[in-house]
Amino acid sequence: MNGRAWSSKVLVNFVIALVACQVAVVSQGLPVSGVASAAGKAPETGKTKITFMTHYVLTLPFGKVLDQAIQEYERLHPNIQIDVQFVPVTELLPKILVAQSTGIAPDVVSIAGYMLGDLAEAGMLQEVPSSVRQIVDDVYLPGLSVFATYGGKQLGLTTEFMPRAMVANVRMLEAAGLPSRTPATFGELEEWARKLTQKEPDGRFKVAGYAIETGSSGQAVWGTIFSFAWSNGGRYLTPDYRRVAFNTPEVADAVNYLAGLVSKGIAVAKSWVVVDMRSEKAALSMAHGPYWKNEFTRPKEYVYDRFISGLMPAGKTGKPAAPTYGWLLGVTTGSSHSKEAWEFITWLTTSVDEKTGMTRMGQVMAELGSMPVTRPDLAHTPVLKEAFMSGFLEAIRKGFTVPDPVGPKALQLQNLFMNEIVPAILGTRSTAEALERAAQLTQAELDKIFTKR
CATH class of the missing domain: 3.40.190.10 (Periplasmic binding protein-like II)
Known part of the structure; x- marks a missing residue:
């Protein structure tokens, strides 16, 4: 995709949504905590286990929020068990490729945009079902599916939105x-x-x-x-x-x-x-990316209030540039429980917590330090007001984001x-x-x- 067109599309939609969220509560009509999903019943012999391969460390602050969301989902769906498989980010892509080739692919994967091309070319990611897209399109900010799209097909649900x-x-x-x-x-x-x-x-x-x-x-x-x-x-x-x-x-x-x-x-x-x-x-x-927030808020090493962000300095064009990338959740073609896997990540990314007004994944991303990707998260994410986030947000508002290569x-x-x-x-x-x-x-x-x- 042309970099300028990509940036303009994301920028316009983000700013329109930002303005709208400042004057309206957008969580009305969205799925909320306690509303059961359409997950199929697990076999009577035991729980349906959904394997979730990710580089997120569940003992870090943002990881603890994710772990709490997973536990909540398991309480709401007692026949479902989410098996989190941690893999360091540098090993994630080869691990997924090997797992798929040996017939033991995880059901759900959290991947970076730079991994999307390899997995898509290998036929390892399912296209988002139309039933899921109907839910997602009502909740997500327009245009941000670009981070999960390859070859004209949406192959996952965007989670992280990271300008530099x-x-x-x-x-x-x-x-x-x-x-x-x-x-x-x-x-x-x-x-x-x-x-x-x-x-x-x-x-x-x-x-x-x-x-x-x-x-x-x-x-x-x-x-x-x-x-x-x-x-x-x-x-x-x-x-x-x-x-x-x-x-x-x-x-x-x-x-x-x-x-x-x-x-x-x-x-x-x-x-x-x-x-x-x-x-x-x-x-x-x-x-x-704004995820550096997580690096500055570590226990016993808290220095977050000492840092600010701003646009990258301008070169010969007179305009700054903010190369930007995303992460996404996808379901593998080797999944043994595709229906349940899609229901889980749809709930994780779109279901709104009544206490915070944010999605479960939005709460994880706010703790990590990511620009929000859904309307309820944009409306209720408090970190957008923090000094450290100003430069990342300004890059989006002023149209200086350009895409990292995906292929x-x-x-x-x-x-x-x-x-x-x-x-x-x-x-x-x-x-x-x-x-x-x-x-x-x-x-x-x-x-x-x-x-x-």
Whole structure:
């Protein structure tokens, strides 16, 4: 899908819904707690077990909310048992692929958008039934099914809505005599990073002015680069996903800019920069989604009130860019209990809790730190008023969101891009060489993908 069309569609629908939710209570007529679903009866010999494979950790605050919702569903449906199977996010896609091939696929999966292409191409996800779509369309914000759609088919129910944004430590800004906002341009970011940087006598960072993600995952590094490159006018692939489009001066300038921050000694480049932000070893960074809230609200490490967010700085186009991705719940084609699985995730994402006015999954997402995807959650999510959420929300309101790539081997291609581009940021390879090699390898993989079709 064309990035501008995608962004405009989501933006218009989100803003219209936001305004509407400010003047009306939207939960009327929606399913509420205590209303039984149409789940079929379990066999008399025992409960129907729905396996739910996810990377959500049930012992973390947002995971506890999910666990409570699952327990509630089991109370409402005593013949149903939800078996949660935790898998680390880095292992989730291969685990699902292997499980399906061996005939032991989970019934329900929670997956990232970058996994959608591989699972859809392998025929592993069911299309959302029309009966479910009728319920979902009444509750969800229009346009957000895009995160769960591939090849013109809706293959799941969107849960997470994650634009990227700049994050700043307000205490450090104040100490450096800087205003309580985020840098507005590339030039301002460099100026602020210099003022915020503190060094030990031996030259090591005491506080890095800016922190650049260079290793946690290909998706994270891709988001880092294109949050700057897109604002320069750069692009990743052609709209049909078949040709490389990133070996251009616009992308090269963005890579050189980040490499320059490192070489000037005012930025650190490393994996999991959120850890440095949380421990106040870095003052500014790009958050890969509002879920960073969960990182800043950990027990005994609560620093959430020290951070604000804002738009990414604007490059040559004069317009910021916020690459955005989503997560979704889907039912596998290998499910032994498809009907019950769809009923469970439909209840989870659309049934409204009378106490909060939010859906069960909306409560989970609010605790995690995600932009809401349903009308009741948009109307009742208190986190939207928090200072940390302002930059993510502003990116949506002003139409600066652009889609992360969704297609076959999306993460593999992003990992390839990361492996070639990171050395340029670290100064061990020229940007021209890195982009040329990344372009050649990426195009070779794309050619393989589409030759097999």
